[in-house]
Amino acid sequence: METAMGPGGEPVSPEEVERRMTEYRAIGFKHRSSAIAVYREESYSCPWPDCDYAIKGIDFCLDEMGGQDLVDRLLESWWQGPGLVGPCPHCRRPVLFRLSDKQTMDAASPEATTRLPDDWHAKSRIFGKDRTTR
Numbered sequence: 001m002e003t004a005m006g007p008g009g010e011p012v013s014p015e016e017v018e019r020r021m022t023e024y025r026a027i028g029f030k031h032r033s034s035a036i037a038v039y040r041e042e043s044y045s046c047p048w049p050d051c052d053y054a055i056k057g058i059d060f061c062l063d064e065m066g067g068q069d070l071v072d073r074l075l076e077s078w079w080q081g082p083g084l085v086g087p088c089p090h091c092r093r094p095v096l097f098r099l100s101d102k103q104t105m106d107a108a109s110p111e112a113t114t115r116l117p118d119d120w121h122a123k124s125r126i127f128g129k130d131r132t133t134r
């Protein structure tokens with residue numbers, strides 16, 4: 001866990017970090033910015049046990065995922081909600097992709113209402129994945 005720094009190198013309080021993230025998310029949502037995740041090394045690997053499928057970054061290309069209604073809900077879930085849920089391209093178990101990390105997701109979890117299509121990984125641009133790029 002690294003300490004966030006202000007412009008002058010002074011530590012920034014967790015509340016301030018949280019405030020800036022909230023602002024960042026609101027601006028991203030308002031401008032319909034692309035859903036792009038960039039992971040740190042400790043978050044490359046699939047979060048499920050016994051799956052080491054690595055993804056270093058994702059441009060979800062949400063506009064490719066379906067109709068406008070679905071795109072809108074995915075965009076909102078990314079910027080204002082918990083993140084995006086989709087199956088791991090390798091083990092197929094549901095993963096919650098967030099801005100800076102990945103979490104395992106219970107397949108029956110009720111809050112996972114907005115899900116990526118099962119073939120999301122064929123429509124997204126995935127960086128540093130653990131197989132040859134298409």
Ligand SMILES: [Zn+2]
Nearest residue numbers: 046051088091
């Ligand atoms: Zn996996």
